[in-house]
Amino acid sequence: MQVTETLNEGLKRGYEITVTAAELDAKVTEKLTEAQPEIEMKGFRKGKVPMALLRKQFGQRLLGEAMQETIDGAMNEHFESSGDRPAMQPQVNMVDGENWKEGDDVKVTMSYEALPEIPEVDFSDVELERMVVKADDAAIDEALASLAETVSDWKKRRKGTKAKEGDQVVMDFVGKVDGEAFDGGSAEDYPLVLGSNSFIPGFEDQLIGEAKEGEEMDVNVTFPEEYGAANLAGKAAVFTCTIKAVNEPVAAEINDELAQKFGSDDLAALKGQVAERLEAEYAGASRAVLKRKLLDVLDGKVSFDLPPSLVEAEANQIAHQLWHEDNPEVHDHNHGNIETTEEHTKLAERRVRLGLLLAEIGRKAEVEVTDAEMTQAIMNQARQYPGQERQFFEFIQQNQQMQQQLRAPIFEDKVVDHVVEQAKVTEKEVSKDDLQTAVEALDDE
Structure with missing residues (x-):
């Protein structure tokens, strides 16, 4: 086997690897010899199949394996001896592969870009500044207020007030397709938060700015084509809604009861946990x-x-x-x-x-x-x-x-x-x- 350098320019490297026919034949013989004791064939006892017959039966397949292993071995040996580390997978091509026949030497070209020599760096003169932020009272109060909003209660709006996005509308409704009510299309005292997108697209939009306590209104929608119920997919529907209440969200009070909802003993303990979380976030940003x-x-x-x-x-x-x-x-x-x-x-x-x-x-x-x-x-x-x-x-x-x-x-x-x-x-x-x-x-x- 011979490895000849064809390119050495900057980080670019090129080589031609030649594997002789004799080397390939020896590799095939080695593989057949290793496998011979375990091979059984009609007319022969296990391990007694003649080498010539094994070569005829398996030689062609093993030749390809031997070629690949030999070339891979040559490449690995090259990288170990040269110390090169390729930046990306080397490009390997067989020379005149279309005309190659058994008994010929094998020639392949290998090209790659080597990783560069990277200089040593002295870190002792590297000077850095770490920004440190403490969680102050204002930040803690702001975080507590956000927590309180996540467990908000509902307060009934004055009668006659139109529902806004974020409000909760309590209603009875009956849905119909082609004038006929359908299964699952009706409910009583259903609490729907407008803007939650929990209903069919377009449903909640028609309630925002229109729904008022004590009124009845029709909501016209079309079920999506990919809707789960095949009998409703793509169908136009009318929902007759009776609005029983319009409620606005009211943030929970910031007290020990709120703290206990979040698993803390009291408000002081919750504040401590919030401060730790905030400072962890600040540390991550820093x-x-x-x-x-x-x-x-x-x-x-x-x-x-x-x-x-x-x-x-x-x-x-x-x-x-x-x-x-x-x-x-x-x-x-x-x-x-x-x-x-x-x-x-x-x-x-x-x-x-x-x-x-x-x-x-x-x-x-x-x-x-x-x-x-x-x-x-x-x-x-x-x-x-x-x-x-x-x-x-x-x-x-x-x-x-x-x-x-x-x-x-x-x-x-x-x-x-x-x-x-x-x-x-x-x-x-x-x-x-x-x-x-x-x-x-x-x-x-």
Whole structure:
């Protein structure tokens, strides 16, 4: 077997690998010899089938396996000896494959872009500032008020007042299609919150600004084509509604009783829990700001060649994502080619550079994502599919690409933590508004 270099330009590499016919034949013989003791064939005892007959029966199939294994072995040996790490899957092509026949040498070309040598970075001179926000009384009171709204009571509006969005309408109704009442289309004393979208599209809209206590009104709607009941799908219906009450929402009082509804002993305990939650949210936002500052510093500290294929792939992904953000009505990918701009390429270069740097830092520091961390990440994602958690788990287990998508951000955050531990970090107490401004600035960059 012979490996000849054909290209060495920047990060681009090219090689020609030649596997002789004799090497392939020896590999096939080796495989047949290994399998011979277990093979049974009519007219021969187990393990006694002649080699010539085995070669005739299985040689052609084993030749392909031998060819693949030999080439894979040559590639692995090359990467081990050269120390190269390909940026993407190497391109391997058989030379004159259409004319190749058994007994010929095999020649393949291999090309790839090598990952660059990434310089060591001294983190001791990295200076960062962590924004710290304490949960003040105003923020706690605001959060408590929001909690109180989630357990709001209802207060009857003055008779004659028209219902508003967010109000609760208590009513009797009878639904008819073609003048005939249908099963499930009637109810008494039904409490409907306007704007909840719990009824057929268009139903609640006709009550908003019109429904008044003591009045009767008709609501005209059309069942959706995909409605669950086939006898109603796509049909026009009239609901005769008798409005018995119009109620406005009234937030619950902020007291010990409210606290107990949320599992706290009293209001003081609830305030403590709210403060902890708020400060955890502030800490998360502060970490995002700190991480961006760190990445900016690291981006300015290193410079190395970037694999063009990685930059191109990242630029295309950025352009594609931004195009969909500008065209939210398009949900598929049948939109033709999206041209990348200089801005896309510049951002892609930053992402690739930082991605390679963080990956190298993590590799040298032996940063790993644990099974427990992966399980937690999968569970967090699975919550987005209520009732289908098990199917989601099975999907992730069978999909290496999805596993990598979940693992990558965890790995990156662990590497960032590793770097922050070695940097000089000072804390600065700021207001919630200052932190919010810093977070909003992240989206503008």
